[in-house]
Amino acid sequence: MxxxxxxxxxxxxxxxxxxxxxxxxxxxxxxxxxxxxxxxxxxxxxxxxxxxxxxxxxxxEPTFHQGKGGIRERVHPGNDKFNRGDQIERPQGGGGQGSGQGDASNTGEGQDDFVFQISNDxxxxxxFEDLELPNLQKTQLSKLVEYQTYRAGFTNDGVPANINIVRSLRSSLARRIAMTAGKKKQLAQLKQQLQELLETPGGNADTIKRLEDEIALLKKQIDKVPFIDTFDLRFNNYAKREVPTSQAVMFCLMDVSGSMDQATKEIAKRFYILLYLFLTRTYKNLEVVFIRHHTQAKEVDEHEFFYSQETGGTIVSSALKLMHEIQQKRYPESQWNIYAAQASDGDNWSDDSPHCKELLEKHILPTVRYYSYIEITKRPHQTLWAAYQSLQEQFNNIAVQHIREADDIYPVFKALFKKQTA
Structure with missing residues (x-):
């Protein structure tokens, strides 16, 4: 090996x-x-x-070893089964007495799995790899900032993968010239003196010996100068640059009515925390508006949105009305990329679902870049689901997803915000 x-x-x-x-x-x-x-x-x-x-x-790790192929001649003492010239079948893999790394053996020995700890970042x-806000477009004001990696010259410290060979060799050449130029000049002078003495009849032998020793010493000193030193290494330097794109706002609408039991609210909170982490980590200066609703809707801060225990009946249109009012007052569509994410269990007054569809169709969907609705329920879908699904046939900026249990949260989240291919 x-x-x-x-x-x-x-x-x-x-x-x-x-x-x-x-x-x-x-x-x-x-x-x-x-x-x-x-x-x-x-x-x-x-x-x-x-x-x-x-x-x-x-x-x-991969290892190199001699294979089982080729033509070999061996002597097997005590062989009573084969004669000279007989062909022996190749041994089947896995049948030997090798030292494998199985999880367990009949002797009770084995090898634990490798445990690897990753940091928060x-x-x-x-x-959030390969995720983005869909349909993001540049607006008149540039406040939302993304980061782009770019080349930023060279540095003396870095990793082997970023070594710049040309710059390192150039630095090495400059160092060797600086360290040996004087010695090479002196060496040339000594060689010339030695040549003149050798060409002169009756030259002083002691002087010749001294010059030869000095020349040998100088050559030795020049040869000791390393071809490349850690001082010579130059590495490509990379930095992140803020790239202004657009300003955007995300409306988070969450149902907190009595029909949303604790488990359903927990799933909704996990979804919104994922969304909040994604937005704040990926985009700079993106604004988030939190709206909670039961029979009435109100704008709340981040802490109240995730931890308040308020409950009541269900009128979904109250949240849509409040969102539209806030958007009209503070976030004109000509200057903002508007997004919305709504989570509910689908329970709503039967006569309110058509009103929700009308609000979305006439006022909200024409102004937003992307509207996502998730319904968290194990029960059959009701009128609100049917209303939202019908809107998907008219508009391409609305997505409807269903979450039955906690295991569906991340797959649904990825489906809603998957990066679009060009």
């Missing part, structure tokens, strides 16, 4: 690079663990890091 050891010079932050390579290599398993963790956590712990378990068979980055 051959082992390859990377002894290249590395910066003090090399563990960060190795960590990112490991995450990239096992991203599929890590992302699955991250998505599973969303549904298992409480509301207050949804943004924390996660402990990932990866089977040892998936992190084994890594957790959120994997959680």
């Amino acid at each position: 051959a082992n390859f050891i990377d002894r290249r010079l590395n910066a003090k932050g090399k563990s960060t690079v190795n960590r990112q390579r490991f995450i990239e290599r096992h991203k599929k398993q890590i992302k699955k663990a991250v998505s599973d963790a969303v549904t298992k956590r409480g509301v207050t712990d949804i943004d924390k890091g996660e402990q990932i378990t990866i089977p040892t068979r998936d992190i084994s 890594e957790y959120l980055e994997l959680l």
Whole structure:
């Protein structure tokens, strides 16, 4: 077996690079663990890091060894089954007495799975990868800021993957010239003196010996100058630049009526916390308006939206009316990208659902970039679901999704805000 050891010079932050390579290599398993963790956590712990378990068979290193093919001649003492020239079948894989890395054995020995802890930032980055606000367009004012990575010159510290070979060699050449130019000039003078003495009949042998020693010493000093040193290394530097795009507002409408039991409210809160983390992490200066409603709707702050215990009957149109009023007063569609996300159990006064459809059809959907509605229920859908579904046939900026249990939260969230391909 051959082992390859990377002894290249590395910066003090090399563990960060190795960590990112490991995450990239096992991203599929890590992302699955991250998505599973969303549904298992409480509301207050949804943004924390996660402990990932990866089977040892998936992190084994590749090895080089001699294969089983080829023509071989062997002597098997005590053989009474084969004669010279007989062909022996190739051994079947897995039938030997190898030292595998199974999870358990008949002797009680085994190897634990590899446990990998990811940080809060890594957790959120994997959680919201490939997500975006749909249909975002530039408006007259530029306040919403995204970040774009760009080249920012060179730096003396970095990771091996970012080494700039041309710049490093140029720096190495400049250093070697600076350190050896004087010695090379002196060496040339000594060589010329030695040549003149050698060409002169009866030259002084002691002087010749002294010049030869000085020349040898100078050559030795010049040869000691390293071809490349850590001082010479130059790394490509990358930085993040704020890229103004557009300003946007997200309206979050949540049903807190009596029909929404505690489990349903918990699912709705998890969905909105995911949405809030996604918006605040991905976009800068994006405004979020929180609206809670039962028979009446009111605008609340972030804390009251997630933790208030208020309850009552259900009139969904009250939230839509309040959203439209706020949008008209503070967020004109000519200057703002308007988004809305509504969560409900679908329970509503039967004569109010047509009114909701009318408000959406005439006032809200013509002004918003994207409207998402999730219905959290295990019961059959009611009139509100039918009203929203009918709007999907008329407008392409509304999405309707169904959540039955906590395991559906993250898949539905990804479906609603999946990054659009060009």
